Amino acid sequence: MERKQGFFSALKEEVVRGLSPSRSRARSPGRSASPMAVLLRRRKPLASLPEPLIARSGSLRPVGEALTPLMEGPDPEGSGDGEGGRKEGWAGIQHWMKGQLLSRTPSVSSSAYSKRSDLRLLLGVMGAPLAPVHVCTTDPLPHLSIKDTPIETSSAQYILQQYTAASGGLKLQSSIRNAYAMGKVKMVASEFETATKVMKNRNPSRAAESGSFVLWQMMPDMWYVELAVGGSKVHAGCNGKLVWRHTPWLGSHAAKGPVRPLRRALQGLDPRTTASMFADARCIGEKQINGEECFILKLCADPQTLKARSEGPAEIIRHVLFGYFSQRTGLLVHMEDSHLTRIQSNGGDAVYWETTINSFLDDYRPVEGVMIAHSGRSLVTLFRFGEMAMSHTKTRMEEVWTIEEVAFNVPGLSMDCFIPPADIRSGSISETCELPHGERGKGMAGAHRSKVAAIGKSQDNLDNIIWRVEV
DSSP states (O other), X not given: OHHHHHHHHHHHXXXXXXXXXXXXXXXXXXXXXXXXHHHHHHOGXXXXXXXXXXXXTTEEEETTOOOOOOOSSOOTTTTOSHHHHHHHHHHHHHHHHHHHHHHHSOOHHHHHHHHHHHHHHXXXXXXXXXXXXXXXXXXXXXXXXXXXXXHHHHHHHHHXXXXXXXXXXXXXXXXXOEEEEEEXXXXXXXXXXXXXXXXXXXXXXXXXXXXXXXXXXXXXXXXXXXXXXXXXXXXXXXXXXXXXXXXXXXXXXXXXXXXXXXXXXXXXXXXXXXXXXXXXXXXXEEEEETTEEEEEEEEEOOHHHHHHHOBTTEEEEEEEEEEEEETTTOOEEEEEEEEEEEEEOTTSOEEEEEEEEEEXXXXXXXXXXXXXXXXXXXXXXXXXXXXXXXXXXXXXXEEEEXXXXXXXSXXXXXXXXXXXXXXXXXXXXXXXXXXXXXXXXXXXXXXXXXXXXXXXXXXXXXXXXXXXXXX
């Protein structure tokens, strides 16, 4: 019986080896025969008949043969027989797994493109945003009036008077003809959310882009900022009549709408412009910010300004600015602004973009008698909605900054420093130019949809997710 069983096992191996393109599966000494094979061996009169064959996965196999799962890699025992062969086989598996991981790791060029895409989005949204409305710093602040004035308005006027006094006083601020500030920034795209999943940057400190900025200001209503982050540089300025900006991807162009201050100057660097910005605001209540009780002032852009900033299918629906002033110190400690844009495609559904920037101002210190916030952080949310709920996306970005130098009444600073670049384009570009291209293109032409372009895993740390929004 031993001889007969060994004969049929050998015959079966030869048949399988001859009919199948894969390697033999019954080579292991400890492998037991299939129940159907045992049954066929017991039926001696039928042993001489050929087993019926069926096609399976590109080869013919006997009916009833128990198939073991195929390995998507090298055979652990394919290097030889015995213990040495098994060791070499497992080394082969490890080598194969490493090759699979390397093949799925983004290439250097794709990683570089991802970083450029992230950087363009960061600089486009957070580089040089503008305040909601036009202000003139030479206009006097409204006098505190109680008679025939709503309580919300008179309360706001009182809060601004306290803020002006806490910042150094109106007399000192009126003596400032120009100002200079230099600081450092770190920017990172921290999270991307869709209707079905949330992708977070698990190592934001490592993925953050570092840089610096220089801000010059001159009365009345002139400013210039230069921001260099991650090898890219953004310039923006205003000569009192025209606001312009230069980016590596759009070149030099004028901003639509009226002349408006730079939002970065309102982040604790220019108390006079900040007070003028909230001159027409209303006090809407109180709120605690980081343990500090604050008054809330609300300012809304007027319809004329919103219409002037709109263009074509892109309509600015609203732009609201909230200022949180500490009840203890009188200083501005938090600022939040949100603007909503509606993009109507030709014959399609409208797409809405809401950009919200929350800025926290810290480390107030006097510089030549003026209180300046020397550090802070901003949290930015870019929310796309409309159409179906499954198409909603939300991108979160962060910026941290510190102020290194501040100076007032710098000698030699003249109006020539605020002249727009000679290659500025005729006409202006709307604010939607900084939206991700896939979405803006869909809004304009109804052709594209925003997409998360790449989620790569680094070879050193598989948990360090790198993602980008294609722009």
